[in-house]
Each structure stands twice: as C-alpha cells, then as structure tokens.
Amino acid sequence: MTDTDSTTTGPLVPxxxxxxSPFTLPGFFDExxxxxxxxxRCTECDTxxxxxxxxxxxxxxxxxxxxEQPRTGDVVSYxxxxxxxxxxxQLAPITVAVVELDxxxxxxxxxxxxxxxVAIGDRVEFRVLDRESVDIDPxxxxxxxEEWPMHVFEPI
Numbered sequence: 357m358t359d360t361d362s363t364t365t366g367p368l369v370p371x372x373x374x375x376x377s378p379f380t381l382p383g384f385f386d387e388x389x390x391x392x393x394x395x396x397r398c399t400e401c402d403t404x405x406x407x408x409x410x411x412x413x414x415x416x417x418x419x420x421x422x423x424e425q426p427r428t429g430d431v432v433s434y435x436x437x438x439x440x441x442x443x444x445x446q447l448a449p450i451t452v453a454v455v456e457l458d459x460x461x462x463x464x465x466x467x468x469x470x471x472x473x474v475a476i477g478d479r480v481e482f483r484v485l486d487r488e489s490v491d492i493d494p495x496x497x498x499x500x501x502e503e504w505p506m507h508v509f510e511p512i
Contacts, residue, residue, distance in 0.1 A: 370410075378422060379409060379420075381407055385504040388484060389504075391484070393424065393425045393427060394422050394423065394424055394425060395425050395457075395459070395461040396408035396422055397421050398414065398415060399420065399421060400412065400417040401414050405420065406425065425461055426458040426459055427457075427482040428512065429456050429463075429479075429480060430478065430479060430480070431467070431474060431475065431476055431478045432455065433454040434452065434453035434476070435471075436450070436452075437449060437452055451466065451474055452466055465507050466509070467480065467508070467509045467510075467511070468508045479511070480510060481509065483507065485505070485508055
C-alpha cells in the first residue's frame with residue numbers, strides 16, 4: 357500500500373492483513389524505508405497508533421485510517437539504558453525517549469544525546485539512519501530485522 361493519506365481505511369477483517377500491509381510491523385518498516393513515517397488513527401476515538409495497527413488498542417474499533425506523520429515532536433518521558441541488547445552494547449548508555457509527535461502520535465526511540473542533556477519538553481526530530489552508519493553488530497540481528505531501518509530522535 358503506497359497511499360498513506362487520511363482516507364486510507366484499514367483492514368476491516370483479519371484476512372485483509374498481508375505481510376506487506378502497513379498495518380504490520382514489517383509493512384511499517386517497508387514504508388519507513390521508503391521515507392514515510394506513517395501512523396493509523398482511529399476514526400471512532402481519535403487515538404493515534406504508531407506503529408500502525410489494524411485495530412485500535414483504546415476502543416477496539418477497526419475503523420482506522422493511515423496518514424503520514426510529522427517528524428518533529430516533544431520528549432514526554434526518557435530514560436537511560438545501561439545494559440542494552442548485545443547488538444547495541446558498544447553504544448551504552450543509550451538515551452531512550454517517548455516522543456509525542458506534533459500530530460499527537462507517540463513513538464519510542466533512541467535520542468542522539470546523553471541523558472543529562474535531555475529533558476521533558478525538549479523538541480526533537482525523527483531521522484531514519486543508514487544501518488551501516490550505526491555502530492551495531494549486524495551478526496546479532498534477527499533474520500527478519502536485517503533490512504529494517506534504524507531511527508533516532510535528534511535534539512533541535
């Protein structure tokens with residue numbers, strides 16, 4: 357699915373969900389690889405779902421639409437991961453934040469700043485990174501993660 361505007365309606369029955377659907381994690385990452393940060397929005401309760409899901413986790417409705425998201429937002433929570441998964445061990449400590457995008461969708465990700473330089477309310481910008489530019493051990497990826505893009509929030 358390449359049409360990701362607010363008129364794109366989500367799958368209404370489980371059979372409509374395919375491996376390349378943007379309502380699945382692999383489909384979400386496929387869209388991200390193409391440069392599109394998409395979220396689903398429930399048309400019943402207005403909850404944003406990021407990554408997109410075929411049903412709203414707030415009210416259970418399958419009436420969801422897809423839309424491209426802004427890449428800027430505010431840090432609403434953050435922490436330091438001192439013992440990350442093996443592939444990221446050399447990056448420790450890692451600052452991780454929950455960011456509320458300007459659309460009100462929330463996404464968790466690594467922040468490109470030390471913990472002591474991050475605060476609630478800080479403005480950040482979402483960036484997709486070239487996997488080879490991130491200092492991780494590719495031998496520790498799970499097979500299905502090898503092609504998934506990496507992302508980071510950069511302070512602005």
